[in-house]
Amino acid sequence: MLYCLRAGRVMPMVKFCTRFFVLFWSLLLLAQRPAYAQAPCTDTPNSGACFQVYDAATRLPITALCAGQRIRLRDCSGRPLDPKKTYYRLSTATVCTFAEGDTVTTLTVPATPGNIVITQNTPNLLVPGTGIIFSRTLRVYAAPEPVFAVATCAPGFVQVSITDRSYDQFTVQLGNGTPQPATVGTTTYAVTSGTTTVTVQGSYTAASLCSAARTISFTPASTPQVPQLKQLTVSGNSIEFQWNSLQTEYKYLLEVADAASPGGFRQVANVPAASTSFTLPAATLPGCYRLRLTDACQSTGTRYVSATGCTVQLSATSADGRNELRWTTGAAATGFEITRNGTLLTRTGAGTSGTYLDKDVICGVEYTYRVAAIGSGVTSVSDSRILKTASTQIPPAPVIMASFDLRNRVELTTTAPASPGSAMVYTRRQDGTSTVVGTTSGSKLLDSLALVSVDTPPCYTAQFRDPCGNTSTASATVCPVILEATSAKDNTDAVQLRWSALNEATTATYQLQLLGPAGQVLRAQTVSGLTYNDLTPPPDRQVLRYRLEATLPDGGGRSYSNVATVTRPLRVVLPTAFTPNGDGLNDVLEIKGRFITTYRLVIQDRNGQEVFTSTSPAQRWDGRIKGATPVPGVYVYRFEAADELGQPFVQTGSVTILR
Known part of the structure; x- marks a missing residue:
């Protein structure tokens, strides 16, 4: 139905x-x-x-x-x-x-x-x-897998975080252990050795048979080690930390000492476990820092903390050409290292503070300083301090020496140390007139003189100006030796020499040197007074080059005079007639003279035909023309040569062949 x-x-x-x-x-x-x-x-x-x-x-x-x-x-x-x-x-x-x-x-x-x-x-x-x-x-x-996460902790602990929003009741099973009731949230559980899984089952109070479970495997953490903080370096308001490799299964906290915080330290940053360095901006300065190992379960407490490193506070001031450093730190150091421009300057002893006076500095030059506190495993480096050395002290007057070089330029040399920003000012006084000849940052200057006279020798002074603008008094006056050389007026080969005194003094000793064309010393002899006559100059030297070496007593220095030259004229003698008749007397035409090195002699007949040429004294004319018997008559010649200085010399004339 x-x-x-x-x-x-x-x-x-x-x-x-x-x-x-x-x-x-x-x-x-x-x-x-x-x-x-x-x-x-x-x-x-x-x-x-x-x-x-x-x-x-x-x-x-x-x-x-x-x-x-x-x-x-x-x-x-x-x-x-x-x-x-x-x-x-x-x-x-x-x-x-x-x-x-x-x-x-x-x-x-x-x-x-x-x-x-x-x-x-x-x-x-x-x-x-x-x-x-x-x-x-x-x-x-619905019966989805419950949502949860597992975090490993130090050996013996695991953290389970249930975030599921479907179920209203849960159980947690650790490995093969007995499930135990749990709630939404984070819970730390003690686990036995060998446990590697966590199973969470979620169910409903109204439908207890409607449930689902999920299992997560985990790898137990290794035994925790104390972290090793190696160095902290202040840079402005930041600090850069360096440490040895960390254990990636743990968490690390950077902490600063704070008396108002529990345990005396306050966390300032979480540090990535995979890092070996970390920069903390807007850091607490001054401050003492440490690195603490922890885990998700907070099971390690403060058992695994690094040594504490305290920042170094550095100040720097400059006065009177010296740089003074002062520093303090929050913990006693076993010693301090001071660096200047990145190079170790010195080491000092243990303590929490110190000072250092750097005297080896140059006025006006900037230097960069750091101080490192060496502790028990931790090095703390201060922020850099850039300091320009300052001074109002007048530098000492320089010591100056004046000497001529082989090109007759006055070479001025000072002993004051050259430094960036410093200057040496040279002044010449000659014939009552003072002239600044140059300013240089080095220790040498060349002065080319257009006119050199024994009667008005040039004299020089120098002043040193340091990088701070302080100028020394003038140095002692120095006057190089001025040497003059002239040929004797009696047409002999003698050379008369006179000179001015070195530094206008009479205590110097002099050595007269005869130089070759390249400046090599050919002959040297000691002379006294301010004059000398060279009666026996070398006969084979057309140009005589003289120089004086002046030496001050007690190691006061050595100076050279200008090179004074005497050029003797080139001389050529040719006979006016010769008799090439074979009697052995006056049979050939030959050249005689002095200072002749290279030449060209050309002889022509009355028709202008070239009958003989010679470029060497060994080439003598016997009067023959193309091997024929000499023909008596008058012949003209032209003699061309150059002296030692390269000046041309030409002489013409005639020669007669007699029977």
Whole structure:
């Protein structure tokens, strides 16, 4: 018998529904299928209907469902119902239409979470031919894997952070241990050696059978080691830290001493465990810092902290050409190292402060200083201090020496140290006139004189100006020796020499030197006074070059005079006649003279024809022309040569061949 709902009651279709469903009934009969009511469906009131929901796997009664769960439905009304006439359907609302297959009592819960309505359709045994509609609304819960994370800690601990928002109750199982209740949040657990997994199961209070579990494996951390802080260097308001390699499975905190903080230290930064250096901007200065190992479980406390390194505060001042450094630090150091321009300057002893006076500096020059405190494993380097050396002291007067070089230039040399920014000012006084001849940053200057006279020798002074602008007094006056050389007026080969005194003094000793063309000393002799006559100059030297070497007593220095020269004239003598007759007397024409080195002699006959040429004294003319017997007569010659200085010499004349 099939049923339909009319006026709130389910009635046998053959008795009550004929007028309303004749056509529908005919179609159902043709199809040989049960008929379904089409009117709005509600539960039959006061029907006494009842059914229970069970988990198909555990056969336990349930009041909430899990997505995808297999359930079994069982009538609990106590009525003797025919299972073949008891229908069930799962939907989103109460239904009144059923199919033949809806008598199955084992169903699968849909995968979509939310509310679901289970409707039961059973015969009304009190009113044969009528049916009863009864429904129950149950909650369907999803069962995803719970969301959580695992963090390794020091050996013996693991941290579990449950962030799942689906379930309302959880258990945590460590390895193969017993599951223990847990809640959303972060919890640290003690674990036994060998434990490498954490399993979290989530479930619902209203649907305890609806649950899911997830397992995460972890690698236990190695035994923690004390971190090794090696160095901290201040740079402006930042500090750069350096340390040895860290253990990447742990966390590291950079801390600064703070009496108001618990434990006396305050965290200022988290340090990447993979780093060996770290720069802290806007650092607390001065300050004492340490590196602390910790883990997610906070299980290590303060057992693993590095040695403490305290910053070094450095100040620098300059006065009177000296640089003074002062420094302090917050912890006693075993010693301090002072560097200047990146180079170690000195080391000092232990303590928490110190001073150093740098005297080896040059006024006006900038220097960069740092001080490093050497501690027990930690080196603390101060910020750099750039300091320009200052002074108002007048530098000492320089010592100057004046001497001529081989090119007759006055070479001025001073002993004052040349330094960047310093200058040496040279002044020449000659014949009552003073002239600044030059300013140089070095210790040498060349002065070329257009006029040199023994009677008005040049004299020089020098003043040193340091980089701070302080100028010394003038040096002692120095006057190089001026030497003059002239040929004797009696037409002899003698040379008369006179000179001015070195530095206008009479205490110097003099050595007269005769030089070659290249400046080499050919002859030297000691002379006295301020004059000398060289009676025996070398006969083979056309140009005589003289120089005086003047030496002051007691190592006062050595100076050279200018090179004074005497050029003797080149002389050539040719006979006016010769007799090439073979008697052995005056048979050839030969050249005689002095200072002749290279020449050219050309002889021509009266027709202007060239009859003889000679370029060497060994080439003498015997009067023959092309081997023929000499022809008496007058011949003209032209003699060309150059002296030692390269000046041309030309002489012409005639020579007669006699029988």
